[in-house]
Amino acid sequence: MKTTADPKGVLTGEHFLDGDWSCAEGALAAGCRFVAGYPITPSTETVERFGQRIPIVGGVFIQMEDEIASSIAIQGAVWAGLKAMTVTSGPGFSLMMEHIGLAAMTETPCVFVDVQRGGPSTGLPTLPGQADVMQARWGSHGDYEVIAVCPNSPQESFDLTVHAFNLSEQYRVPVMVMLDECVGHMYEKVVIPKPEDIEVFPRRWTKQPKDKYLPFEPEFDGWIPGMVKAGDGYFLHVTGLTHDERGYPQMNAECQEKCVRRLVDKIRKNAERIVCYEETSIEGADVAVVTYGITSRVAYAAMEMAGSHGVKVGMHRPTVIWPFPEKRIRELASQVKAFVVVEMNYGQIYYEVERLAAGKCDVHLVDHGGGTVHDPEAILECIIKAAGQR
Amino acid sequence: METAAKTRKTAHVADALLRMDRMPHIWCPGCGIGPTVNCFASALAKCGIEREKISIVSGIGCTGRVAGYVKLDSFHTTHGRPIPFATGLALANPGLKVVVYSGDGDIMAIGGNHFIHAARRNVNMTVICVNNFIYGMTGGQVAPTTPEEARATTTPYGCYEPPLNLPFLAESCGAVYVARWTALHIRNMTNSMVEALTKKGFSFIELIAPCPTLYGRLNRLGDGLDMLKFFRENSEIRNGADTHTIDIGFKGKIVCGTFVNKEAPTYLDRMNAQLAKVLKDRYVPWGASATTGSES
Numbered sequence: 001m002k003t004t005a006d007p008k009g010v011l012t013g014e015h016f017l018d019g020d021w022s023c024a025e026g027a028l029a030a031g032c033r034f035v036a037g038y039p040i041t042p043s044t045e046t047v048e049r050f051g052q053r054i055p056i057v058g059g060v061f062i063q064m065e066d067e068i069a070s071s072i073a074i075q076g077a078v079w080a081g082l083k084a085m086t087v088t089s090g091p092g093f094s095l096m097m098e099h100i101g102l103a104a105m106t107e108t109p110c111v112f113v114d115v116q117r118g119g120p121s122t123g124l125p126t127l128p129g130q131a132d133v134m135q136a137r138w139g140s141h142g143d144y145e146v147i148a149v150c151p152n153s154p155q156e157s158f159d160l161t162v163h164a165f166n167l168s169e170q171y172r173v174p175v176m177v178m179l180d181e182c183v184g185h186m187y188e189k190v191v192i193p194k195p196e197d198i199e200v201f202p203r204r205w206t207k208q209p210k211d212k213y214l215p216f217e218p219e220f221d222g223w224i225p226g227m228v229k230a231g232d233g234y235f236l237h238v239t240g241l242t243h244d245e246r247g248y249p250q251m252n253a254e255c256q257e258k259c260v261r262r263l264v265d266k267i268r269k270n271a272e273r274i275v276c277y278e279e280t281s282i283e284g285a286d287v288a289v290v291t292y293g294i295t296s297r298v299a300y301a302a303m304e305m306a307g308s309h310g311v312k313v314g315m316h317r318p319t320v321i322w323p324f325p326e327k328r329i330r331e332l333a334s335q336v337k338a339f340v341v342v343e344m345n346y347g348q349i350y351y352e353v354e355r356l357a358a359g360k361c362d363v364h365l366v367d368h369g370g371g372t373v374h375d376p377e378a379i380l381e382c383i384i385k386a387a388g389q390r
Numbered sequence: 391m392e393t394a395a396k397t398r399k400t401a402h403v404a405d406a407l408l409r410m411d412r413m414p415h416i417w418c419p420g421c422g423i424g425p426t427v428n429c430f431a432s433a434l435a436k437c438g439i440e441r442e443k444i445s446i447v448s449g450i451g452c453t454g455r456v457a458g459y460v461k462l463d464s465f466h467t468t469h470g471r472p473i474p475f476a477t478g479l480a481l482a483n484p485g486l487k488v489v490v491y492s493g494d495g496d497i498m499a500i501g502g503n504h505f506i507h508a509a510r511r512n513v514n515m516t517v518i519c520v521n522n523f524i525y526g527m528t529g530g531q532v533a534p535t536t537p538e539e540a541r542a543t544t545t546p547y548g549c550y551e552p553p554l555n556l557p558f559l560a561e562s563c564g565a566v567y568v569a570r571w572t573a574l575h576i577r578n579m580t581n582s583m584v585e586a587l588t589k590k591g592f593s594f595i596e597l598i599a600p601c602p603t604l605y606g607r608l609n610r611l612g613d614g615l616d617m618l619k620f621f622r623e624n625s626e627i628r629n630g631a632d633t634h635t636i637d638i639g640f641k642g643k644i645v646c647g648t649f650v651n652k653e654a655p656t657y658l659d660r661m662n663a664q665l666a667k668v669l670k671d672r673y674v675p676w677g678a679s680a681t682t683g684s685e686s
Contacts, residue, residue: 034482036474055665058674060481065507069474072467076447076478079465080486084478102468230463230479231486233442237409237458239466248412249458249466 005198017190019157019183020045026161033059034077034084036070042181043115046087067092071099081229085111101140103174113177115184118370128181129370131345136176145267148176148322150292154188166201182294217245223266271323285314291342299342302379311387329356338362338386404431420614422573422599433583447472452526453493470500494521494535509563511657516586522601530604537640541608558633560594567593568650572621
């Protein structure tokens with residue numbers, strides 16, 4: 001069922017916005033009517049914008065006492081029937097990890113925005129980083145799967161925030177929007193479409209009657225249970241404990257296998273439907289640059305420079321970074337001489353690419369500790385080196 | 391007990407309000423949590439609120455299991471965080487009555503900060519805190535409510551931290567309703583629960599409960615019945631008492647009663663008033679009507 005945006009939240013037109021603000025607009029367009037947040041640079045502008053806009057759209061913004069509270073208040077709001085989001089940066093993202101696990105375990109659709117800055121710990125509060133990528137994937141304890149998107153412009157911040165809400169509703173998982181300080185604070189033209197041109201995935205309300213409803217039995221696509229909300233008279237039980245289809249705790253290995261296996265498989269088995277990437281000049285390329293977020297824009301400059309040196313170089317840029325485009329990276333590994341992974345950390349996605357390349361081609365890393373973007377020359381140098389090998 | 395629950399022929403009055411398919415429960419013989427749940431079931435029946443419109447939220451611990459046994463929309467969340475979950479639930483659908491039911495460790499130690507701020511905001515919810523002076527589920531560790539001198543597994547030579555006085559904390563933070571009862575005060579407790587459920591704003595009830603398995607055993611206080619006898623002999627009802635004066639010492643007097651019962655605008659009352667004042671007719675008021683439409 002295709003539905004479109006509620007016009008009340010959509011600021012149709014051409015705007016000059018930063019990535020943080022366009023993220024807030026994306027949330028409103030996607031139907032988000034509840035944000036709980038806690039101030040932290042460089043993400044604060046997103047909650048400020050939402051707090052300014054929501055009273056005239058209809059909904060709630062609350063500044064909670066910390067990120068732990070924010071990341072679970074949104075889940076209360078979701079079970080009350082709203083779409084909800086929280087927004088933070090590195091240290092706050094660390095505090096939210098337990099509730100990413102709760103959302104995964106209870107299949108609570110919600111969105112977590114992390115405007116990445118340099119870390120670890122307090123790190124570089126006002127300067128960019130991309131070192132939370134693995135944390136987004138693995139940060140909470142236990143086995144689970146999430147989805148993460150990674151915009152490289154304010155326009156994509158809008159588009160991918162809408163997409164993040166849609167994916168969270170479709171698969172009933174927490175979805176991460178992995179911005180970084182540069183994209184968050186960069187002003188560019190953002191075109192917000194008409195409401196009827198924005199696709200919005202509605203909540204997957206159950207079609208089961210009260211006496212038949214099992215809150216954690218797959219009802220849609222063979223994977224996804226139907227939802228109800230508090231107050232509907234279903235008297236549902238939701239727990240972070242390992243649970244059966246009724247939502248009741250079961251402390252045994254059989255139930256663990258059934259419960260957690262589905263949480264993992266509903267994403268893994270649908271990964272090829274969820275993955276999304278953009279490729280430039282990839283056909284016939286000797287070197288494939290794999291990069292994401294703000295770094296892709298620097299790498300693009302390096303790629304053009306390499307072209308003028310006669311190197312056949314293309315780019316693969318995941319916009320959905322988790323699940324990772326495994327199939328496509330494996331294909332490219334048999335087509336190119338080398339991958340050059342460019343990211344603002346000391347190697348995270350690099351290890352994914354190396355794993356998927358499985359020795360079929362070389363994999364190089366152009367790392368950077370954050371604080372500023374890469375020097376394109378460093379990327380260029382690596383591309384030329386990579387092209388010359390073999 | 392297990393067999394009795396499964397084989398008895400006549401229904402108990404609380405059966406319809408409990409998830410009988412989850413019995414037997416996990417609580418020890420002599421534990422005080424069960425009687426409070428029984429009172430809560432009575433209060434649900436008496437309060438006049440449609441059961442569909444009441445949600446219950448628990449954290450982690452022995453009392454944290456209450457949400458799993460009560461036949462309401464029920465949410466068993468993470469350790470210390472039922473109050474912020476409840477805040478989201480209550481603000482997103484103001485038509486719901488939200489009850490947080492959890493233990494002293496959950497609400498006052500790991501979740502203490504959330505308690506302070508939800509009370510300060512006067513979010514419309516009832517917080518029922520079962521205080522057994524100890525961490526039960528993890529095996530008897532010291533809690534922020536453990537009286538000085540009392541033994542716990544992590545204070546084997548006696549506790550030397552002063553405990554929190556929960557009603558005083560609740561009142562200081564702005565709770566509009568504050569009461570304390572022991573697990574022995576069945577009628578008072580039930581009445582208090584009805585008052586809290588029908589009260590608008592942040593209401594708080596502390597329930598003193600015996601934990602014979604851990605607190606009782608470690609401190610040689612006897613079994614559950616001995617601990618209830620102690621409550622009978624050492625509790626005193628002083629409605630309206632100054633909460634500043636009602637600390638609970640080791641083997642000390644337990645002052646019970648309703649200490650605070652006042653009116654104050656809730657978080658949403660204030661939000662709606664302020665935003666309407668500034669934004670005038672541009673403001674879209676947020677109220678009970680906002681989420682009552684059937685979306686399913």
